[in-house]
Amino acid sequence: MNSPASARSGRKVGLLFGSFNPIHTGHLILANFMATHTDLEAVWLVVSPQSPFKVGKELLGESERLDLAQRAIAGNDRLRVLDVEFSLPKPNYTITTLDRLRAQHPADQFVLLMGGDNLSDLHRWEAADRIQAEFEVYVYPRPGYAAPDPLPPSVRLVEAPLLDISATFLRQCLRAGQSIRYLVPEAVEQRIQAQGYYSAQQ
Numbered sequence: 001m002n003s004p005a006s007a008r009s010g011r012k013v014g015l016l017f018g019s020f021n022p023i024h025t026g027h028l029i030l031a032n033f034m035a036t037h038t039d040l041e042a043v044w045l046v047v048s049p050q051s052p053f054k055v056g057k058e059l060l061g062e063s064e065r066l067d068l069a070q071r072a073i074a075g076n077d078r079l080r081v082l083d084v085e086f087s088l089p090k091p092n093y094t095i096t097t098l099d100r101l102r103a104q105h106p107a108d109q110f111v112l113l114m115g116g117d118n119l120s121d122l123h124r125w126e127a128a129d130r131i132q133a134e135f136e137v138y139v140y141p142r143p144g145y146a147a148p149d150p151l152p153p154s155v156r157l158v159e160a161p162l163l164d165i166s167a168t169f170l171r172q173c174l175r176a177g178q179s180i181r182y183l184v185p186e187a188v189e190q191r192i193q194a195q196g197y198y199s200a201q202q
């Protein structure tokens with residue numbers, strides 16, 4: 001039987017799950033804000049090789065997405081990038097990863113970070129009831145998505161500053177040969193340009 005979150009004594013760590021195809025400044029602002037303006041000690045970015053909701057969608061290779069994410073957070077000791085899902089079955093169901101992380105870090109308390117857009121879809125996730133019963137969720141508003149009222153008991157609303165960009169928009173820019181300067185960290189932009197990732201020629 002899993003002990004409730006409140007019985008764990010270790011660090012309180014936020015988990016930001018994503019395809020990170022590619023990682024961008026929106027992800028980084030959010031992750032850093034959560035790691036520095038809430039009771040979380042750190043935020044771990046979990047790179048998903050294959051989101052169940054993005055099967056068949058255009059995806060850069062998982063190792064390349066992981067590498068870009070690592071370059072993006074370099075030097076920030078509150079953030080970490082995890083490849084824990086690389087060795088788990090695909091598509092990547094978050095509950096499977098949460099069980100694995102809890103087994104690997106039994107003292108730590110994990111909190112899911114998600115945008116209001118993902119929260120409104122959470123009922124469609126594998127074992128959604130168990131996720132909400134066993135984990136706290138910190139939700140931040142996304143444009144166009146209203147928080148449920150009342151909030152479920154395990155959900156806390158965090159008014160994080162947001163940058164209204166998406167990986168979809170970045171991929172469109174790159175395909176069109178348009179600049180992505182400042183929308184991703186410089187090291188990420190340089191790597192993407194050097195490798196020709198997401199370009200029309202690739």
Ligand SMILES: Nc1ncnc2c1ncn2[C@@H]1O[C@H](COP(=O)(O)OP(=O)(O)OP(=O)(O)O)[C@@H](O)[C@H]1O
Pocket residue numbers: 016017018019020021026027030113114115117118162163164165166167168169
């Ligand atoms: N600009 C942003 N600000 C804050 N959170 C974001 C932003 N963009 C995405 N997220 C959140 O980050 C997590 C991972 O997102 P994901 O990797 O799917 O990025 P995305 O930009 O939404 O990608 P895509 O456009 O390809 O769907 C999700 O919880 C998503 O809600």
Ligand SMILES: O=C(O)c1ccc[n+]([C@@H]2O[C@H](COP(=O)([O-])O)[C@@H](O)[C@H]2O)c1
Pocket residue numbers: 017018019020046047048050051052053054092093094095124125126
């Ligand atoms: O567990 C699920 O059923 C589930 C369903 C949809 C999405 N997720 C996870 O949520 C994260 C963001 O998904 P997406 O599709 O917005 O990139 C990613 O890590 C997915 O693996 C998880």
